Amino acid sequence: MKPSVMKPALEHAQCLWPQDPLSAPVALRRVASRVGADRAGSGDHAGPSSHGPSARPSPERPPARPEPEPELALPPLWAFVPLAEHAPPALPVSSAAAQAWVALKKALTRNDEEGMAPARQEEALRSLSETRLSHFVRPIDWTEVSLALERTAQPVAQSGVTFVVAPPYGGHGEVVEAWAERHGARLLETPTTAQVLAGDDSWRATWDGEGPWALPRLERFFFRSAHGLALVRRLLEEVAGGSVGQGLIGCDSWAWAFLRRVWPMPHQQVLTLQALDGEKLQRLLVSLSPPSRGRKLLFRDARSGSLALQVPNEGQALSNEITQLAAHCRGNAVVAREYWRRRLRTEPDDDAKASVLDEAEVKQTGEEVVWLSSAHLQQGLPGFPDGHDEETALVLHAMLLHGGLAEEMLTRVLPLPHHQCMALVLWLKGQGIVELRDGLWLVTSLAYNLVRSQLRARDLQTDPL
Amino acid sequence: MVNDPGNSSELFKTLDLYVGLEIATIVLVMALLIAGQQRLLSWVASRVHGKRRLHLLSMAPVLRLLLIFGALYLVVPLLIQPSLQNMVALMGTVGLAVGFALKDLASSLIAGLLVVGERPFRTGDWIEVGGTYGEVRHIGMRTVQLLTSDDNLVCIPHSRLWTESISNSNDGNPRLQCVAEFFLKPDHDARLVKQVLSDVALTSAYLYFGDPINVVVQEKPWGTLYRVKAYPIDCRQQVRFVSDMTVRGKEALAREKIRFASVPIAASAKEQPTVAGAWLNRWNRRPLPSEFALCLGSSPAKALLRRALPAGRVRCWRTRHKDRHSGPRAPRMSISESKVEG
Numbered sequence: 001m002k003p004s005v006m007k008p009a010l011e012h013a014q015c016l017w018p019q020d021p022l023s024a025p026v027a028l029r030r031v032a033s034r035v036g037a038d039r040a041g042s043g044d045h046a047g048p049s050s051h052g053p054s055a056r057p058s059p060e061r062p063p064a065r066p067e068p069e070p071e072l073a074l075p076p077l078w079a080f081v082p083l084a085e086h087a088p089p090a091l092p093v094s095s096a097a098a099q100a101w102v103a104l105k106k107a108l109t110r111n112d113e114e115g116m117a118p119a120r121q122e123e124a125l126r127s128l129s130e131t132r133l134s135h136f137v138r139p140i141d142w143t144e145v146s147l148a149l150e151r152t153a154q155p156v157a158q159s160g161v162t163f164v165v166a167p168p169y170g171g172h173g174e175v176v177e178a179w180a181e182r183h184g185a186r187l188l189e190t191p192t193t194a195q196v197l198a199g200d201d202s203w204r205a206t207w208d209g210e211g212p213w214a215l216p217r218l219e220r221f222f223f224r225s226a227h228g229l230a231l232v233r234r235l236l237e238e239v240a241g242g243s244v245g246q247g248l249i250g251c252d253s254w255a256w257a258f259l260r261r262v263w264p265m266p267h268q269q270v271l272t273l274q275a276l277d278g279e280k281l282q283r284l285l286v287s288l289s290p291p292s293r294g295r296k297l298l299f300r301d302a303r304s305g306s307l308a309l310q311v312p313n314e315g316q317a318l319s320n321e322i323t324q325l326a327a328h329c330r331g332n333a334v335v336a337r338e339y340w341r342r343r344l345r346t347e348p349d350d351d352a353k354a355s356v357l358d359e360a361e362v363k364q365t366g367e368e369v370v371w372l373s374s375a376h377l378q379q380g381l382p383g384f385p386d387g388h389d390e391e392t393a394l395v396l397h398a399m400l401l402h403g404g405l406a407e408e409m410l411t412r413v414l415p416l417p418h419h420q421c422m423a424l425v426l427w428l429k430g431q432g433i434v435e436l437r438d439g440l441w442l443v444t445s446l447a448y449n450l451v452r453s454q455l456r457a458r459d460l461q462t463d464p465l
Numbered sequence: 466m467v468n469d470p471g472n473s474s475e476l477f478k479t480l481d482l483y484v485g486l487e488i489a490t491i492v493l494v495m496a497l498l499i500a501g502q503q504r505l506l507s508w509v510a511s512r513v514h515g516k517r518r519l520h521l522l523s524m525a526p527v528l529r530l531l532l533i534f535g536a537l538y539l540v541v542p543l544l545i546q547p548s549l550q551n552m553v554a555l556m557g558t559v560g561l562a563v564g565f566a567l568k569d570l571a572s573s574l575i576a577g578l579l580v581v582g583e584r585p586f587r588t589g590d591w592i593e594v595g596g597t598y599g600e601v602r603h604i605g606m607r608t609v610q611l612l613t614s615d616d617n618l619v620c621i622p623h624s625r626l627w628t629e630s631i632s633n634s635n636d637g638n639p640r641l642q643c644v645a646e647f648f649l650k651p652d653h654d655a656r657l658v659k660q661v662l663s664d665v666a667l668t669s670a671y672l673y674f675g676d677p678i679n680v681v682v683q684e685k686p687w688g689t690l691y692r693v694k695a696y697p698i699d700c701r702q703q704v705r706f707v708s709d710m711t712v713r714g715k716e717a718l719a720r721e722k723i724r725f726a727s728v729p730i731a732a733s734a735k736e737q738p739t740v741a742g743a744w745l746n747r748w749n750r751r752p753l754p755s756e757f758a759l760c761l762g763s764s765p766a767k768a769l770l771r772r773a774l775p776a777g778r779v780r781c782w783r784t785r786h787k788d789r790h791s792g793p794r795a796p797r798m799s800i801s802e803s804k805v806e807g
Contacts, residue, residue, distance in 0.1 A: 224668045226661060226717035261667060261674060390702070394670045414670055415709040459515045459639065459698050461674045 077280055077287075078148035080271040083165055086465050088330040089277040089323070125302060125345035125371050136289045136297070136370060137341045140333055142174035145273065149179055149248075152271060161239045161247045163218075163270045165256045167465045168400060169334040169445045170273060172250035173216040179248055180214035188215040191231060193409065196223055199230035212246040219255035219403035222262070224413045229262050236263040252403040253463035272465060275331020278323035284333060285322070285340060286313045295368050302345060302371040321372065330449060330465070338445040345371040388424060391416055395424050396433070396443060396451050397460050404440030477545055484543050495536040499529050503603075510589075514699065515639040523587035523637070526604040530581050533606075569624055573607040576623035580604060585626070586633050591641055591700055593632040594621050600701070614704050640673050640696040643703045645710035647691040647718065648726040655682055658691060658723055665714045666695040671706040673698045688726035 128136065149164070166172035180187050191203040207213060222232035236259070238244050251259070253272075259265075276284060289297060289311050297311040301321060308321035329336040398413050399405050405413065410421045425441055428434040433447040443451050456462045478484070503525050510521040545551050563571040581604070586592045590601045592611070597619050599611035608620040635641035647662065659680045666678045676696040683690045693714070697706035718725070 224670070226664045226668055226713055227720065228668070229664055398670065413668070415705065415712070457514060459673065 074283075075280070076148060076151065077276075077283055078145045079274045080148050080152040080164070081274045083270045083272050083464060086272050086275060088275040088465070089326045091324065091327040125373065126348045128344050128346055128370075132346075133341055133344060136344060137285075137337060138288045138290075140171065140284075140288070140337065142171055143178045143182070145171060146175045146178035146182065148273075149175070149271070160242060161244065161249060161268065163256075163265075163268055164248060164250045165253050165270055165272045165465070166250070167253045167330070167332055167463055168403065168443065168448055169338075170253070170332055170465070171334060172252065175273070176214045176216040176248050176250035180212075180216075183212055185212035185214045185246075185248070188213055190217060190220045193223075193406065196221060196231050197225070197227055199227070199234075201231070201234065207244070212248070213244075214247060215249045217403065218249050218251035218259070219401075222255070222259070222402075223409060224258065224398065224401060228413075232259065233263055236265065240265065240268070253465040254400045255403060257461055257463050258401055273333075275465075276326055276333055276336065277331065278318050278326045281326040281331075281333075281336055282309065282313065282318055282322045284337075285309055286311050288337065298367055298369045299344075299372055300369055302373050308372055328449060332448075335445045335448055342446065343372045343374070345373050347371070391420065392424050392428070393455055393458050393460060395421060395428070397455055399434065399441055399443055400451070400455075400463075404437070404442040406439055407441065410441070478543065480544075488540050488543055491536055491539050495532050499532050502528050502532070516637075519587065519589040519637055519639060522589040523584075525588060526581045529606075530578070569622070570607065572624040572627065573622045576626050577604070577606050580609070580623060580626065584637075585631050587637055589700075590637065591634040591703070593634075595625060595629045597621065598632075635700050639699055640676060641700045641703060642676075642694055642696055643707050643710075645693045645707050645714060647693070647711075647714055648685075648687070649689045649691065649718070650724040650726050651684070651688045653689070653723045655689065657721060658689075658718065661717050661721060661723075662691055662693045662714055665710055665717055666693050669695070669706060669709050669713070671697040671702045671709060 164172050164175055166175070177187065179185070186206060186209055189203050189206040191200065194200070195203055218232070218235075221235060222228050239247070239249070240263075256270075286309065297309075298307060299309040299311075300306065301308055306319065306321070307316070308319045310316045325336055325339060329339060394414055394416070395410070398410065402409070402413070407422065407425075410416075410425065411418045414421060416424075425434060429436070432444060433451065434441050435444050436442075452462055506521050506525045506528075510518045513521065541547065545555060580586070586601055586604075586609075588601050588604055591599065592601060594609075594611070597611055597613065599613035599617075599619060601609060602612045602618070603610040608622050611619045611621065613619060645666075647658075649658065659682060662680050663678055666672060666680075672678075673696045679694040681692040681694065683692070693710055695706075695710070697703055715725075
């Protein structure tokens with residue numbers, strides 16, 4: 001970092017720390033280790049004041065208090081940026097080539113059963129119980145994420161409407177709800193299916209009132225049918241008119257791409273959560289699996305045995321596993337977390353003896369090893385059913401565009417008869433590509449990226465993220 | 466020279482068993498390579514989409530031509546002495562024979578070469594030649610094969626390309642414009658209908674978002690014609706796309722209580738000739754437009770029209786051209802004022 005930018009960055013980091021507990025402990029540990037390493041390596045005992053004018057101690061400050069180093073200025077884990085600045089992490093060249101080769105093989109062999117089979121040595125490992133999984137990988141705290149909204153360069157406007165756009169499982173609804181709770185904003189009611197199709201404005205009752213408001217899921221305000229757009233058009237017209245006060249609207253990125261066609265919104269403030277790169281994903285995963293009773297958690301790759309993640313992270317270099325995971329999930333925290341959860345394995349401990357031995361080993365070494373299966377990263381999307389690949393793509397696209405669709409709406413938005421829709425949906429469910437959640441058929445988080453790439457290859461409209 | 470009988474033995478080489486085997490092997494290998502590359506490219510193309518698919522498909526005729534030239538390059542020196550003199554003599558003889566006996570075949574072959582070179586269409590394009598509209602499935606040495614939307618395979622000799630105009634709908638692009646037509650009675654809010662039909666196209670699952678949607682409105686003697694123009698994601702979806710827009714457009718317009726233009730004569734002529742006659746009489750009393758076309762499918766309707774209208778005012782014809790999107794048109798009947806005056 002150049003000296004001229006050191007101080008602002010440092011101040012930025014200092015002011016962020018109290019608000020960003022996820023980055024603070026890691027940063028402190030890193031600084032401690034780096035300071036030690038620098039001193040040992042260079043023999044420079046003059047302290048940080050020798051690193052540049054911005055770090056020079058002022059007369060008012062007590063000289064005994066060392067200033068943190070510029071490396072402290074770790075970027076915050078969560079950051080909202082304008083939509084155009086969203087940058088998903090790229091795969092390393094070797095990984096990209098390997099992935100391209102796998103994709104080519106998949107394109108040439110429709111149903112690659114061999115490629116889907118797990119590695120032999122990994123079959124011996126056992127999946128973790130839900131209890132242990134929830135211990136190793138806790139849920140993401142969306143309140144923490146929503147705090148990042150306050151730190152954006154263009155914070156939520158005091159008067160006017162800001163959109164928060166996120167890919168599926170990107171948590172736009174949760175972020176908006178958390179923001180509304182913190183600011184005492186009114187949560188707008190979501191219209192029913194009948195209201196959307198009839199263009200019924202009775203849902204607006206919750207909109208009329210004083211103070212800020214929040215609309216967590218804009219994708220619930222339209223259907224892709226000729227009579228399913230009137231309501232969202234009126235809503236967006238009012239928003240664009242600027243007469244609705246301060247508000248925050250959450251919207252799925254697929255729905256957003258479609259709504260741009262329905263109602264062009266060139267001058268609105270649109271924010272999105274910046275994609276997590278490998279380094280940020282490492283910090284997130286560390287924060288999601290806190291060490292207990294002084295144990296050190298070691299996440300190791302089941303095939304190579306290499307260390308993917310260590311908790312607590314004591315200056316561990318970023319592993320290729322995490323970099324690949326971040327790129328594979330396009331920096332989507334929830335999808336990455338789900339992949340991580342599904343990959344966790346443990347040694348088989350069928351008998352109590354093994355457990356006792358394991359416990360003893362943990363006590364002795366203070367380390368607990370959790371294995372990572374690589375099957376989920378290598379496993380691709382199964383080929384679509386022969387002769388129905390186009391219809392299958394349309395079904396998946398409709399689900400993504402609406403952020404999930406109820407069974408009765410599938411037929412209304414798709415040019416397919418009900419029985420064919422359901423046959424495809426149930427086939428997709430059997431393959432683990434879609435699931436029914438709260439009455440809506442959704443693309444699963446694990447299948448999302450593969451579905452997205454399939455739809456993109458077919459020239460169907462994809463989301464901007 | 467070939468005129469000199471004494472030199473004829475120098476033109477052709479002596480063929481023995483080994484040379485014959487060598488030529489047969491070359492021809493066989495080339496034939497296998499040609500068939501193999503065509504199958505391979507088709508197979509790979511069926512697994513990709515969009516432009517990549519069309520690029521792969523368009524490579525097949527070029528590769529085949531290269532393989533054929535390669536085979537000729539290897540075979541000709543085995544048969545003749547490859548001197549300039551001999552080549553001129555051989556080509557003169559072959560040209561003479563072809564000019565007299567195989568004129569049409571030669572014309573098709575040469576036109577086939579031009580098709581590969583000029584590329585007025587490629588495999589995967591949707592073209593119309595001589596009233597036949599379909600997807601180019603195969604560009605052979607002599608013919609081009611079109612697969613129509615009615616699943617008919619039509620073989621068109623390349624020689625027809627010398628004289629016929631070729632209408633290429635997509636010209637190597639994965640998308641082409643589709644048109645869905647709606648015939649409505651004139652008493653409606655045209656702005657509302659235009660918006661509804663635009664939304665019908667916008668909400669079609671087959672729509673490609675990168676290209677614009679246009680709704681063209683034309684006032685006709687019988688009402689208003691709306692033509693919704695939009696692009697599907699893939700040109701192979703054109704029939705399904707138009708059908709989808711038509712089905713959902715009818716549904717959306719019916720919901721807005723927009724009435725469709727209809728001709729009662731077509732339905733009632735068979736069963737209720739008096740009603741049809743009364744309707745025609747009403748039409749007779751009012752000034753007819755310069756051209757008025759009815760879509761009629763039944764002979765009784767035509768006969769009734771002939772009886773009900775003055776002679777010379779009815780002209781029937783059957784359209785030759787297949788409709789691009791909906792197949793053959795129904796027979797049309799025209800009541801023409803100019804005909805009356807004539």
